[in-house]
Amino acid sequence: MERRNGHPPEFTVAEYVKDLANRHAITGPRYRRWLWITGLLFLSGVVGFVARAAIDGFDERQPWGYFAATMAFLLTTFVSAPVVAVAFRMAGAHWRRPMVRIAELYSVVGVLVVVMFIPMLFMVPSAHNRRTMWFQGDTLGSMGKIFGAPHVYDILALVAVVIAGLAMLWFSAKADRTQIRSRAGESVGTWLGSWKQWNVLWKGLVMLGGLYFMMLIMTQALISIDFSMALVPGWRDAIFPAQQALASLHGGLAITILTLYLLRRYGHMEQYIHMEHFWAASKILLALSLLWFYFWWSGFIVFWYGRTPLEQNLLDLLMFKTYKWYFYLAFGLSFLAPLLTLLWNSVRRSTFGPTLASVFILTGLLFDKMRVYVAAFSIPNADITDHALAVLPATNIPDVFDLMMVVGGISGAVFLFLLAARVVPIMSIWEMSQGIKLRTVRRFLRIDMIVMGRSE
Amino acid sequence: MQERVTRTHEEINSELLSFNLKAPMWYWGLVGFMGTLALGAAISFGIMLNRGMGVTGMNRPVMWGLFLTDFIFWIGISHAGVMLSAILRLSKAEWRRPATRAAEVLTVFSLMVAALHPVVHAGRPWRVIYWVFPYDFARGLWVNVRSPLVWDPAAIFTYLTGSTLFVIVALIPDIAVLRDRTRGVRHKIYRALALGWRGTPRQWKLQIVAGFLLSALLLPVFVSVHSIVSWDFAVNIGVEGWHATIFAPYFVIGAVHSGVSAVVTMMIVLRGMFKWDKYIRPEHLDSLGRLLIVIATAWLFFFFIEFTFALFSLESQEIALRDLQVFTWPFWPLFLAFIVLGYIFPVSMWLSRRVRRSIKWMLITSLAVNVGMWLERFLIIIPGLARKQPLTFDWGTYHPSIFEITIVVGAFGFVFFLLLMFAKVFPLIPLFDIKEGQTLADNIQVGRRSVPALRIEE
Numbered sequence: 083m084e085r086r087n088g089h090p091p092e093f094t095v096a097e098y099v100k101d102l103a104n105r106h107a108i109t110g111p112r113y114r115r116w117l118w119i120t121g122l123l124f125l126s127g128v129v130g131f132v133a134r135a136a137i138d139g140f141d142e143r144q145p146w147g148y149f150a151a152t153m154a155f156l157l158t159t160f161v162s163a164p165v166v167a168v169a170f171r172m173a174g175a176h177w178r179r180p181m182v183r184i185a186e187l188y189s190v191v192g193v194l195v196v197v198m199f200i201p202m203l204f205m206v207p208s209a210h211n212r213r214t215m216w217f218q219g220d221t222l223g224s225m226g227k228i229f230g231a232p233h234v235y236d237i238l239a240l241v242a243v244v245i246a247g248l249a250m251l252w253f254s255a256k257a258d259r260t261q262i263r264s265r266a267g268e269s270v271g272t273w274l275g276s277w278k279q280w281n282v283l284w285k286g287l288v289m290l291g292g293l294y295f296m297m298l299i300m301t302q303a304l305i306s307i308d309f310s311m312a313l314v315p316g317w318r319d320a321i322f323p324a325q326q327a328l329a330s331l332h333g334g335l336a337i338t339i340l341t342l343y344l345l346r347r348y349g350h351m352e353q354y355i356h357m358e359h360f361w362a363a364s365k366i367l368l369a370l371s372l373l374w375f376y377f378w379w380s381g382f383i384v385f386w387y388g389r390t391p392l393e394q395n396l397l398d399l400l401m402f403k404t405y406k407w408y409f410y411l412a413f414g415l416s417f418l419a420p421l422l423t424l425l426w427n428s429v430r431r432s433t434f435g436p437t438l439a440s441v442f443i444l445t446g447l448l449f450d451k452m453r454v455y456v457a458a459f460s461i462p463n464a465d466i467t468d469h470a471l472a473v474l475p476a477t478n479i480p481d482v483f484d485l486m487m488v489v490g491g492i493s494g495a496v497f498l499f500l501l502a503a504r505v506v507p508i509m510s511i512w513e514m515s516q517g518i519k520l521r522t523v524r525r526f527l528r529i530d531m532i533v534m535g536r537s538e
Numbered sequence: 539m540q541e542r543v544t545r546t547h548e549e550i551n552s553e554l555l556s557f558n559l560k561a562p563m564w565y566w567g568l569v570g571f572m573g574t575l576a577l578g579a580a581i582s583f584g585i586m587l588n589r590g591m592g593v594t595g596m597n598r599p600v601m602w603g604l605f606l607t608d609f610i611f612w613i614g615i616s617h618a619g620v621m622l623s624a625i626l627r628l629s630k631a632e633w634r635r636p637a638t639r640a641a642e643v644l645t646v647f648s649l650m651v652a653a654l655h656p657v658v659h660a661g662r663p664w665r666v667i668y669w670v671f672p673y674d675f676a677r678g679l680w681v682n683v684r685s686p687l688v689w690d691p692a693a694i695f696t697y698l699t700g701s702t703l704f705v706i707v708a709l710i711p712d713i714a715v716l717r718d719r720t721r722g723v724r725h726k727i728y729r730a731l732a733l734g735w736r737g738t739p740r741q742w743k744l745q746i747v748a749g750f751l752l753s754a755l756l757l758p759v760f761v762s763v764h765s766i767v768s769w770d771f772a773v774n775i776g777v778e779g780w781h782a783t784i785f786a787p788y789f790v791i792g793a794v795h796s797g798v799s800a801v802v803t804m805m806i807v808l809r810g811m812f813k814w815d816k817y818i819r820p821e822h823l824d825s826l827g828r829l830l831i832v833i834a835t836a837w838l839f840f841f842f843i844e845f846t847f848a849l850f851s852l853e854s855q856e857i858a859l860r861d862l863q864v865f866t867w868p869f870w871p872l873f874l875a876f877i878v879l880g881y882i883f884p885v886s887m888w889l890s891r892r893v894r895r896s897i898k899w900m901l902i903t904s905l906a907v908n909v910g911m912w913l914e915r916f917l918i919i920i921p922g923l924a925r926k927q928p929l930t931f932d933w934g935t936y937h938p939s940i941f942e943i944t945i946v947v948g949a950f951g952f953v954f955f956l957l958l959m960f961a962k963v964f965p966l967i968p969l970f971d972i973k974e975g976q977t978l979a980d981n982i983q984v985g986r987r988s989v990p991a992l993r994i995e996e
Contacts, residue, residue, distance in 0.1 A: 213850060213851060213852060214850075215846055215847075215850060217849065217852070299839065303843070318847055318850050318851050319783050319847075320782045320783050320784035320843050320844055320846075320847035320848075321783040321784045321786075321787065321843075322783075323843055324784065324787065324839070324840065324843060372758075376761060376765075376786070376787070377787065380765065380783055380784075380785070380786035380787060381783040383769065383773065384769070384772045384773055384781065384782070384783045384785070385783065387769075387773040388773060388774075388775040388781065390775060519984050520982060520984065520989065520991075522982060524980070524993075526993055531993045531994065532993070532994045533980045533982060533991045533992070533993050533994070534991055534992055534994055535982040535984065535989035535990070535991040536632075536989070536990055536991060536992060
């Protein structure tokens with residue numbers, strides 16, 4: 083199909099389905115190569131974890147700061163990616179279609195995050211007799227002993243998020259897997275594509291999406307508070323959980339845009355992934371970067387302005403002394419670099435510009451997690467019940483095992499994604515087909531205009 | 539469900555301009571009533587100037603009372619304009635069209651009234667001018683620029699200027715239509731205000747670009763205004779319940795919540811007053827209701843965090859404050875009313891599509907939200923100050939006087955008075971916006987179904 087007046091070429095639903103089914107059936111050498119690379123790096127991460135456990139054990143938290151930061155990074159980026167599908171599907175954004183399945187596929191990384199979270203449960207003491215959001219203690223105005231706080235509830239919340247994400251993926255992919263199987267001559271199962279089944283599918287996605295979104299926000303808040311803020315004496319920052327929730331939206335969108343670019347460039351999907359998708363997503367990315375700064379500033383100015391020693395010590399720990407380089411990198415890469423990149427319309431109206439900004443953001447998020455979790459984990463157990471942070475701990479520089487765990491964790495996430503992409507088509511067949519049917523190009527006055535149907 | 543109503547351009551002009559060209563008698567009665575409320579506020583203010591601040595209920599330690607509560611409330615209402623007009627314009631939501639001008643105008647007038655409150659509260663308002671326009675005639679005294687109280691007027695006047703420009707730029711094409719339909723003095727006035735508008739392609743292009751630019755530029759201002767107002771409280775380390783990092787986004791989201799609800803109320807009232815049921819349809823209220831569910835839930839998240847972290851440190855003073863807010867008379871019924879009216883009742887109603895499309899229930903729920911949000915601001919300010927002092931014998935109470943109540947009620951009257959005056963002179967639904975929406979509307983055939991569609995320019 084040819085282009086009309088600069089608009090992307092049109093193709094029929096049948097052409098699209100045939101093309102995607104063929105792509106799903108074969109794997110190229112590049113795919114296999116990257117599967118091996120990420121698999122081996124993931125194994126090296128496992129080796130680093132075992133070595134760390136053998137040398138340092140789980141009694142002290144300090145050696146595990148980078149491990150915790152990696153887990154938090156994966157939770158904030160890969161596991162949060164499905165929120166892109168949820169949010170843009172609910173908003174009815176027509177440009178979401180090529181990226182929703184990519185976002186949903188990242189929910190499989192949740193399995194890795196749950197596995198990584200289990201050893202962390204042994205590193206944090208119970209909430210009894212210390213300042214946490216569970217409010218329990220013998221002399222601290224106890225509200226009664228809450229069994230298993232915070233460990234039981236944090237792991238339950240995390241598992242709930244992962245299950246919600248996987249359920250959304252399974253639901254969304256049901257129709258597509260049937261299409262793929264029917265084309266391969268296999269049994270199609272119970273999916274017939276009736277009006278009732280489509281209705282149930284859509285409503286199920288909406289409900290699962292809402293549940294996933296709320297669970298994600300709650301889980302981010304719980305884990306970030308219990309595994310970082312509550313471990314630093316005197317750290318009471320109400321905006322911190324909201325900041326972590328925002329970071330998950332930021333990271334989820336960034337990883338989706340990066341994957342979209344790689345798919346277009348190396349998966350040769352230029353006819354389905356256009357500049358308009360990057361352009362639309364880049365505006366949201368810019369807004370989220372600005373919001374990142376806004377949340378950070380709101381927290382900083384309240385702490386800085388009052389000049390209380392407690393809050394000044396916290397600022398020194400997290401921003402200006404102990405972990406200042408992590409903070410500078412996080413600030414520069416999460417806010418300044420994306421802002422300076424995405425400020426220009428010509429950059430936003432490209433495929434590379436938003437991708438570059440996404441890379442900045444993902445790197446910035448990694449340093450931000452290191453700043454928070456390594457700092458929090460460096461406080462000894464004996465000190466976490468103090469009223470205020472009196473002595474700044476020394477900076478924890480990563481060693482080779484820490485680097486192996488960080489690289490291994492990220493590679494493991496990519497490895498799982500690549501495996502999942504063999505099971506579920508990487509682009510949603512039914513969503514894209516819907517988009518094709520709802521879009522056309524018509525002559526209006528003297529120009530050709532896109533006409534988009536709004537079925538809601 | 540989209541319920542398109544197609545009108546010709548002449549029908550749109552005559553239906554939306556009929557009130558501007560000839561107002562019914564009930565209009566003048568309503569203007570008189572609102573004007574009387576505003577006059578009552580002015581008289582109370584005059585008495586306050588004459589006799590001093592002692593006529594109010596403010597006394598140590600509660601030095602901020604209804605005036606500051608109302609100040610924050612009206613700043614909150616002013617966030618409606620940018621939310622509905624700017625953000626929905628940038629995201630190209632079609633259902634914004636009937637609501638944008640009403641929201642923008644509500645923003646301007648509520649900002650003006652909000653800016654009056656610190657002047658009223660100051661006691662000696664002629665001194666406030668020094669705050670806003672600092673001058674130093676050899677006294678060696680400058681305002682403390684490190685104080686958020688000094689950032690406030692800068693932010694508010696920037697927002698007011700930007701919002702006023704936003705209203706004016708969007709009004710020009712409609713003023714030109716009025717110019718072409720009036721004679722005599724009115725024609726001369728509209729001709730001057732139309733700034734030479736002829737509807738040429740270049741003028742339309744500039745008008746649209748200006749609208750987009752102002753929308754984008756107003757967004758950071760809109761966030762900064764209420765954030766700076768929140769820092770009046772949050773940077774203060776001396777008052778329990780105020781020193782929280784969440785205050786800035788908490789105030790902003792609360793402002794959007796109350797502002798959008800206020801626009802819903804206003805749209806329903808306009809629909810009834812001017813018989814605009816073809817333009818303000820249940821589908822618009824449905825979309826606004828869905829938006830409000832998201833905003834209200836985000837607000838609840840921030841409220842929950844703010845409350846939880848207040849108790850996080852388990853300090854006795856903070857616990858005493860929360861005990862006062864939640865369990866002690868006379869605040870506990872206000873707290874209950876705030877939670878029920880601000881979230882539980884309206885959101886549970888909005889979950890039903892039938893309610894979102896019902897004019898009566900949307901009016902009730904939107905009014906409930908604004909009562910709840912007014913109470914929220916009251917509960918932030920007064921209990922915190924009442925428990926400010928570390929020694930319990932220094933704890934205080936607050937009983938607003940009739941003068942304060944009159945001024946607060948008069949502020950509402952003044953805003954509605956200004957809105958009614960505006961509605962008489964300019965159309966409250968943008969004509970060109972409605973016509974543009976109709977022009978861009980189309981249909982796509984998908985199978986046996988005709989799906990409403992939109993022409994998009996890329």
